[in-house]
Amino acid sequence: MWRETMTGALRLTLLVWVVCGLCYPLLEVGINELAFPAAANGSLVRLNHRIVGSRLIGERFTGPLWFAGRPSAANDNPMRSGASNLGPASRRLRDHLWARRARLVRQHPSLATRRLPADMITSSGSGLDPDISPANADLQAPWVARARHLPLARVEALITHATRGRWLGLFGEPRVNVQVLNWTLAAQSGRR
Amino acid sequence: MTANGFWQITLILAAAFALSVPFGRYLARVFRNEHTWLDTLLNPVDRLLGHVIGRRTVEMPMSWKEYALSMLITNGLMGLLIYLILSVQGTLPLNPLKFPDLNPFLAFNTAASFITNTNWQNYSGETTLSLFSQMAAITFAMFAAAATGLVVAIAFFRALAAPADGGRNLGNFYRDFIRALTRVLLPLCLVVTPLLVWQGSPETLHGPAVAHLVQGGAQRIPLGPVADLEVIKQLGTNGGGFFNANSAHPYENPTPLTNIVEILLMMLTSLSLVVTFGIMVGQRRLARVMYTVMALMLVVAIGVAVHAEWAGTPVLAGSGIMIHAGHGQMGGNMVGKETRFGITDSALFDTVSTAFTTGSVNSALDSYTPLAGMVSLVQMMLNCVFGGKGVGTMNFLMYGIFAVFIAGLMVGRTPEFLGKKIERREIVLASLALLVHPLIILLPTAWALASPTGVAALGNTGSHGLSEILYAFTSAAANNGSAFAGLNANTPWYNTVLGLVMLFGRYVSIILMLAVGGSLAAKPTVPSTIGTLRTDTALFGGFWLATIIVVGALTFLPALVLGPLAEFFMLYPHG
Structure with missing residues (x-):
């Protein structure tokens, strides 16, 4: 045995x-x-034969020329995925939210009186979320259009192109892929 | 809750419940050696594998003690192998980023964590483990732990099925283990992995890709054999991610469709085992009562968690966020959640994950609202809202023995369960099995809170900090593996203590429960008379539920009051 x-x-x-x-x-x-x-x-994307990133992995886009993605607790570094893990009553969480909101209001004073889409100032679960909500993208569209001297309708068409609805119209959330959106913007400007 | 949220939850749960019936029947056929449709293909494979193990070894009948012993020795060797691989990974192949060996404390914690089906992770996969370790240590351990839980439950069911030989033959551990792999786990994994890859989950042996960003600068994107690990992680109710962000990571869980697949995978076997229990023990009515009670607890838990997350917190509302869903955004508590899942799919995933003790998360539990976080804690404390593969049903049956005993005392009848008299020995063993759990949660929590090393690891202060530590030990004891991840538990003290809690939580309770099974198997069946307390009725189902809640509340309410409840009342001024 x-x-x-x-x-x-x-x-x-x-x-x-x-x-x-x-x-x-x-x-x-x-x-x-x-x-x-x-x-x-890894769903990598090439522009001019160079890998510019993955359509699934968010990166940091800064400045008025680009759509901004979700805030990231991972500093948008794919080698450091993760969330902020700040508790709901955490003082630091409140400070982060207020600071992010204040920065947006400084750049766009008209935001001062309105409520923002939740995904705009909360950090994501992976720190690499490639998507933002349609409301978030619509809010940013006029800013990007102005900075790039593009007609607003054009930018909105690009948003539609980068938007995915719910699966079967029911599951998940409608979302705009910031990676795809910004790469199309880059490709368009390059062609002009 | 929105109509969309309601229908998503309803349809996903309905799909899971519908799948569990045929799959439960299939499991019963597999482990009763009856004909299944994969036989022509797999019988030769089984014979070959049986030959490798040794013909005599896979055919000898085992009592509960022999079964438990074989399980312990096998798991011991497997744990050792995992420890060794992690300890020397620096010299092993497929290590594109040249990660060094794990230190002994972390290697011990990880080996204990994965062989016990806990999958608590004190490391970040993408910066700690080589691709070889992810495959040969982690994926391997996930199969091993899942098969172990499954076959132990099967042996337990056989013991309850009034065996003619008084429990001297509960089957053969090795034979069951092989059948669990070839008939249940491997076929499903082989089929589902390509589905995940199709949706965007990587499956490659290449190291990180380097991306040259359009704004300048570069980004290193880690890749590897992710999808295959992901499937067994969910199916085996394991839960340990390839990446630190676990199922929130776009590579582990790229779309709402993969999210559904992952939810269904983690529910499948634990749901089905209740059906299997009914068939193997010949107690279908009782199985229906059990299934209903557990489903009821699950639905309430999901309802509370999703609602709390939808509602958000005053802090969020005060920082100028659109708190209600609509107008192209999802509202609610989006802290630590992914856009593609929103509130509903995130809260559903994490609640299911803590009910079925998978422990994978697609959103950060540490940032959940107090009540939603408490739902996860409570489910792991009860450890029988379907629970992990195998052990959940067994835990639930322990509560059943307890309920029969209490009801027997109340009405003055001899307690009987499944046609067997419940006597001193069974009650003592069942009580021990149920008491081990709070003991190994509350004592280490108290120790950690009282020691500077314990408190130094906290990521949050106040009652949320207490919740972080309480959550860690509850998760370890329940072999869940999810975390309030703000706690930095990669220290020698936490690595060691959490590792020990996981080992105790797994093996002590399994051995005690198998002992109960062995003891019942050895007893003669008493004929059911008019004086027998019926256990397969809605009335007894209600009493069963009440027993679980009373025992759970008596044990854990003080800790919950200090942690999540205190936080709740602090956060919402008018409660």
């Missing part, structure tokens, strides 16, 4: 290790690199 249990346990351990720890992941890598090469390698 003892000997069988020991050898059985040892063999089972090695067997499961080889099958589940090595064969299974390697098989899946093989299958998916063939079936979905773009997605399997």
